[in-house]
Amino acid sequence: MTTEPEDDLYDRIVTPYDIRGLFRAEVDPGLAYRAGAAFTELTGAGTVAVAHDARASSPCLADAFGQGVLDQGADVVDAGLGSTDYLSYVSGRLDVPGAMITADRAPAAYNGIRLCHAGAVDVDEGSGMELLRRRLRGPRPPLADRPGSVLPARLLPDYAGHLRTLVDLSDIRPLKVVVDAGNGAAARTAPLVLGHPSIELVPLHFELAGPVPHWAPYLADVGALGEKVRESGADAGLAFDGDGNRMAAVDERGAPVPPATVIALVAGRELARRPGAAVVHDLLTATSAIDAIKEAGGIPVRSRTGPAAVKALMAEQDAAFGGAHSGHYYFRDFWYADTGMLAALHLLAELGESGRELSELAARHDRYACSGTLEVRVPDPLAALQRVVRHFAAEGTALDHLDGVTGELADGAWFNVRVPGTGPVVRVNVEAGTVAAMERLRDRVVEVVVSAGR
Structure with a gap:
């Protein structure tokens, strides 16, 4: 692992939502072991479920995290390869805390750990992540007098069966559906969940590959999926991200469904x-x-x-x-x-x-023009946000601060500017009644954001 000061390392890789960093350099089996031990101590759990995605580095991190749990005297439910929502199912069904080894949408060189309390309740800043960060900085917890046991529990069929009980497909017409698994966990989960006599699945990128090379960040690029839908004459296309919990869809023309x-x-x-x-x-x-x-x-x-x-x-x-x-x-x-699998059903x-x-x-739902999320680089994101507040407040725009600043104009158009805390950027979203109105408002907001850094 890197030799930089540990405080700096943990501030960076232990985010408000997960642990994430470069495999080996920042997130290695040693860190995973310590995270497993610290998480077990933090929760006081007698059993912890562990699953992992399809990245090549994930199995060794899952093993190391599990060993940290075992050495604290707790049992490990070894759930194996699956999607993040599969881990949620295991945690919810068994009512135990869980760890998913995944870096979600990060590039192949990264990996990480997402954690949940019993009942699939997220661990985030304020509900345990800040305590975990503190414990990782401290000494390794002492070994328990007696180690826990590994409980193999390959529950993917049960996960799929649960989802299938929630949506009735008995009366649907025959459908041909392209599924882009992105060489990720959905290659395992999609056939189990979506397989049905009335559904012909056309697989795309179903080979399990550690680097998940065909997965597109934010599921924004569904061009290959759309092309396959048109080529095969399918009724729809579905794409899943690297850890299989998010879903994007395209229609029979290959056009994205927002x-x-x-x-x-x-x-x-x-x-x-x-x-x-x-x-x-x-x-x-x-x-x-x-x-x-x-x-x-x-x-x-x-x-x-x-x-x-x-x-x-x-x-x-x-x-x-x-x-x-x-x-x-x-x-x-x-x-x-x-x-995303249940949404797909x-x-x-x-x-x-x-x-x-x-x-x-x-x-029927194409009524407004949306900009999507724009990332605007600025030297000082907080100063940019305050400039937006001052500028639009002076114009009489109604503002709220639920998350960043949202402004609502008299004609119903709105904008939101947020500071994600992931570097010198702010994120801008704009919506209006027409494309022209959206573009005008988008350009105004971006101009104010950028001028804050001048």
Whole structure:
């Protein structure tokens, strides 16, 4: 591991949401062992579940983390290779804390550890991550008098079976669906979850490969998926990220289906089962999805960005469903955890029951123009944020500070500017009623952001 001061290392790799860094140089088996021991001491758990993604470096880190658990006298549920939502299932079903060895969307040279309390409750800053960071800086916990035991538990079929009980596919028409697993964990989970007599799966990038070379960051590039859909005459295409928990979709033309459309379609189905329930959405979710929630009789509840924030608010509101602009979809029937596979089942059920093309279903929710997330480099992100606040407050724009600053204009257009804390950048999102209006507002906001650093 690197020889830089340990405080600097832990400040960098122990983020508010996970442990993540360069494999070997920053995150190696030694760190994984210490994290397993510290997490066991922190939770006081008698059993910890451990799963890992398809990166070549993940099995050795899973073994090392598990050994740290065992040496503290706790048992390890060895869940093996799977997706992050598979680990959520194991944690929720067995009611034990869990560790997922994954670096999510980071490049192949990275790896890391995501942690959850029993019941698939995220560990983040304020619920244990800050304590874990402190314990990693301290001495290694002493060995227990008696080590724990390894409990092999390959529960992928049970995970798939649980998801299949939540969506009825019995009345769908025959569908041909391309699935891009990105050489990641979805190559294992998708056939089990989506396999159905009425669904012909066309696999794309299903070879398990450590570097997950075909996975695109943020699922933004679905060009290969769209091309395969057109080439094969499929009804839809689904893509999953490296650890298999996020999902992106394309229609029969290969055109991307925005996450807001997926939120709208899935929310309608969940609200048909639970009329009047709350549906949580992050504050960057397009207004079309919020409109759809209201039209379906639901109560839209606005959240900060990030899985922990959405899940906590869902539990507080007893929400039926939650969605985020980034392609995360959360379900009350899945311990409030996110699972792109369950969202995919709902999408295919809606497509198969409606008798319409996916492009038709999506068109109903194409009401606003969105910029997507823009990353703008500035020398001082906090100064840039304050400049935005001063500038638009002086114009009389209604502002709120739930997450960064959000401004809402009189015509319903809105913008959000956030400081992600991942370098000298701010993130900008803009929505308006037309493309031209969106571009004008986007350019205004970016100009104010950039001028803050001049």
